[in-house]
Amino acid sequence: MEVTEGAVTIEVPEERHGASEGSGSGVFYNPVQELNRDVTAAVLRVVDDECDSYLDAMTASGVRAVRAAEAGYAATGCDIDEAAVDLARSNLERNGLSGTIHHRNVNAHMHEHGHDVVDLDPFGTPIPFADAAFRSAREYVCVTATDTAPLCGAHFESGVRSYGAVPRNTEFHPEMGLRVLLSALVRTAARYDLAATPVLSHVSSHYVRTYLRLDGGARAADELFGELGYVDHCQRCLWRAHERTLVADPTAACPECGQSTWTAGPIWLGPAHDVAFVERVGEAVPESFGTASAARDLLGTVAGELHRPTHYDQHRLYKRWGEPNTAMDEFLGALREAGHEASRTHYGGTTFKTDAGVAEIREAVL
Template identity: 30%
Template sequence: MRSVYIITSKFQTKTEVIYVTKSPKIPYYEKVYNKKKNMSVEQETNRQQIEEGLAKVETKGHVFYNPVQEFNRDLSSSVLSAFVNEVREHGDTTVYQAGVPYEKGISILEALSATGLRSIRYAKEIPGVKNIIANDLSEVAVQDINHNIELNNVGNIVTSSHSDATMLMYQHRKEQFDVIDLDPYGCPSIFLDSAVQAVKNGGLLLVTATDMAVLAGNSPETCYVKYGAISLRIKCCHEVAVRILLQCIESHANRYSRYIEPILCISVDFYIRVFVRVYTGAQKCKQTTSKLSHVYHCTGCDSFVLQPLGILKRNAANQIKYALPTGPPVEKICQHCGNSFHIGGPIWSDPLHSPDFVRKLINSVSTTLGTYKRIKGILTVILEELVDVPLYYTLERLAMSIKVETPSMVSFRSALLNAGYRVSYSHMNKTSIKTDAAAKVVWDIMRCWEKLHPASEKMKTDNIIASKILAQIPEKEYSFQVHPKATPASKQQGLLRYQANPLPFWGPGCRSKAMIHGDQNTSKKRKNQGKRKRECSS
């Protein structure tokens, strides 16, 4: 009987997966080596060509590449270009050019590089770079990286590295990088401890997470194991996911007297991507508890209340004093629908973005990028978001809870604005309602809407949640007259704000792999096709 072994890494997720046949005489690693050594010239040179941005790369098809993440790479290149301008020394009048190494430029580590595409794009598109290290654990990937560095003539800036990502970053705790980019397959948490130590004070950390099922509440116990927080199945689960990742990064940074400052955090397609600056300061780390909160989520009407872990107070001398909040912030059952609460978190409850940085980024994004329209649209929506309001409601969920016709977005936003509250979209959901109004106000507006568009008596009687919510009388009447600011500028300008998915190649895809005896594996699959049907007929 023949067996299959997988060569992978406990520490690395973008890696080479090789299928080999077990032999009692020849060790499996010798089989892999002999197979590679005897590979024909045609197989070795049969490469897939990829053009993206200013880079052109070739791969033998063994390493990970996802064309849908062009948006991710375009945005990352734009953010780094804006970051370079922001960290330039005061009075530095040097005119930086892309593709030229500068002694005073920034150093970049792409810890999980795969084809090397991202690093090569950084080298050719970002002015003011000193050097870039493109690292991967897979030997096949490093061969591709070296080939692509030569193909793009960026050997003066990009250097390949064949190392475990965590060990490489631990080795650079003293000789730190200005920028570290982590874009693994799945959960990034295993890389964070080394990453927060290997980035310079004021440096930039870029982190991607694609394990959205875990972060979005499908497996809260797994989320706690990986990120140290409980996820929730809630309509604003994508924002909860971003905030869980941020608290995880902050937790790792605090262990070394460091803290983070998010400048841009997004949730798009099948992943989340955060851009945070890392600073050193033990005193500032004490403020972390005031940036984190637990979330009380109603299991009936989807309302939520945040409970901060700590609060800041100022004494008569304007000195900051640290205190603990009292709680819980809710009754045992929800005051709106009478259901119980789930408790999630802790999550990051401070702002997700730096409006000043986002504004600069919008003005500096290159119009030649393949996803320029989408980048501009999403960044514009982000700039319109209420940065001091964590989480959001969704319009259809509010209407569904009381079994009523869904109001138009303009009508609902107008009701909030007419009442003196602030409201915005979230870039994460096209029906999102992000507002500083209390949940009581939100439900009072829905009760007023129901008066104008009554739900059927049968619907109200059959649904306990709807009947309990509608049984309460609104404290005041809310006007749905159209407010002049009800339609945001991003929509008026016709920007591409919410891209329809799925597109081709949508999703995180499979782990990169190089298959040996692949024909045998394929023939086995073909042999098993229709096996159950054949057995039943016989």
Template identity: 30%
Template sequence: MLIASLRRISLNYCPRLLQRARYTMSSTENGQTEIDVSQYNTVTEGKATILFPKNNEVFYNPVQEFNRDMSIAAITTWSEIYFQEQRERLERKRANKAKKAAETGQEASVDDKPHHSLSRSDFTILEALAATGLRSVRYAKEIPNVKRIVANDLLEDAVLSIKRNTKFNEISEDLLHANQGDALGVMYNARGAAEKFDVIDLDPYGTAAPFIDGAVQAVTSGGLLCVTCTDLAVLTGSMYPETCFSKYGGMPLRGMYCHEMALRLVLNTIQTSAARYGRYIEPLASCSIDFYVRLFIRVYDSPAEVKKSASKIGMVYDCNGCNAFVTQPLSKLHVKDNGASRYTPGTGPTVNTNCENCQQNHRIGGPTWVAPIHNKDFVSKMLQHVNDHEEKFGTSDRMKGMLSVINEELDQPFYWTLGNLCGTLHCNSIPMVDLCSAILNAGYKFSSTHCQPEGIKTDAPASVMWDIMKGWVKKYPVTMKNIGELSPARKILAQPAKFEADFTRHQDAIPPSRHIKLVRYQVNPTPNWGPKARAGKPKKEAKPQESKKRKL
């Protein structure tokens, strides 16, 4: 439960904090600035404790502890993979040199460096919009092998807060540097630097779209982008689809799978921006969480791979009546027997003018990312890291649940929901296990989705899904007199099923994550639910009112 994830947050003074306060006050004799703890609320999360200003110069949202926990686990897992890749690359380089020396009869040069120094063992992080600095403080204290963190914010009050919390948590300025500046300016300045940032974290108030262009240029090849967008109403098409297009370059589709569509729209935006600079992305984990999306993405240099991006981006056709969906990639990749590749425009349209199931017309969404949105090897390692270090994370139960569900997801775009399937036909609700058994018995795959508790991913086409539902309606008939003549239900049920659905319980109909009783989905909202208001200016003391009496 989310309430359980907030247990570690303390708004009272604890002995450890008082000890730190005494330490700070005593050190003022050496010229350091005294911190008056009484002017702040103290907030403890993970290994970090921040001084949260009572006058609201910057804001803190405890609900996003899960976001920060997931980020720490993701960055740590990425760093282990990154260092291993560096070691393997240098080992191959050394082996090639030895082989070349043997072929030429020369004596191979001896590497006098120890084995552990053959590759990099540390990395840098940029938090572009740091606010209080809580995230950066946690990164400094909880992620190993961090060389330097730049916590940037445009507001002077925020930068002062970062410096104050850095000192309060006894972190050196060499490790955590507070920087005041425009986030885009910091990232654009890093483009031509000798060393770009290895990890860039974008967690803005609202959309991350304005910062993506700078981020994809400022991160090192093989580095990690961590991106949050909280404007979910725009990304899911709940309001102003034209605004979504202006920000993300794609039209959203409101309805059944809107939360996955939101993830894919952001991925498309990042890939499109990266491609301009000869770079491509690899989504590691794309998470729909509460009121926002959080994506962990690797960025690489490779003009050859950039050419494949058009085959990973496509349009979505969604039926207005029954929500049957079909994707259409913008390009096709043809690989010849000799390994050479050739690209051609995609062929289509992939649907008729009217839906073959209910005869309604289609909506068009996108362009959007239609390739896989997770790297299952990465998710497995991240899940293992959480299992091995669950005491580090206040939201470890929920982390394990979400990562387990993500690890089970099929690499299929979008999903169905029980509410849509049964609501379209106006029939009795079908149990999830019966529907999944019928899909498996028909020879197709299925999985749940982390985006929706009642969501079902499957490689079965829409016609198969509706034939299964016809079999359910055959067992539990629908009262047709209550259904309109032009209703999608009447059109679908009027067509005979092409096969007899088998609802016999299948041994794989219940996913493993459900067997072990994990916290798979968010529970009821708490008082801290939803995005906080923007940080306001410090409250000024009210001036005494002047006397209205005229002086004589």
């Protein structure tokens, strides 16, 4: 089957969606991830002044490597599956592009070779590849994680094992997943005296995607540790509080309703994106991309999001209060009128962030 993405056309053997990832035969290609790849292609356009080489660490059909080569990068792909390697090579050829595809365990490759941009796109957790990625990357590491259940605490033990943090299945679970992933990546990079700063992150269609800019130096890495900490959450009234610290000091009971709280961490509490960077990426999405309008919408929402952890869901709050919902614009307007900051978030149409606590939100909008 032929598929066109951006300015390239590639051959993929079969269509497989996220739900059946890793099963069956044939080289993997997930059409649902076109948005992820379009955003990546736009990021590559933005960073092309500082970056020349790109590693598509798990290349499968080669689609990411082919798109990077088309954007003018020295593209390298790796895969342990021989059929994937053959297909990726033929997909570069059919587009008249040069690039190198290795039949190799990419961890070994990354320990031996440097690339300006390293892109991890594995089945499930990226953690088995994270150390090697930070050894290899000079400027940016891009990471997809599809193991959202462990990340957000729905599969608790697996999340603890993979990420060395306590995840909790809260009502802000997509953001929990992102912040658990960022915490693990920042701590992994720090082992090599690297500061990995997230410049763009999104949670879409059951995957988490983040782009981290690398700066060298123990001091820079230490500074990022100041953005790690814990969040306490009340499942009953949806109160939450966060604290930047490496020593957990959980709140025993919710100060609003007295219910015992859940604590998650250490999670990343700093910004998950850089506004100027996200805006530049949004401007770099050409009309010709298959997901252009969805990608621009997503990036516009991300750019407008308050950095503050963590987001609320307006419908869940009203449900707890036993009151009918109002329109989102009216709701956010009422928060702002009461003197609070408020923004939509990309986690869902009824999600928002604010500097107001649950009691203040209720007072402002009811």
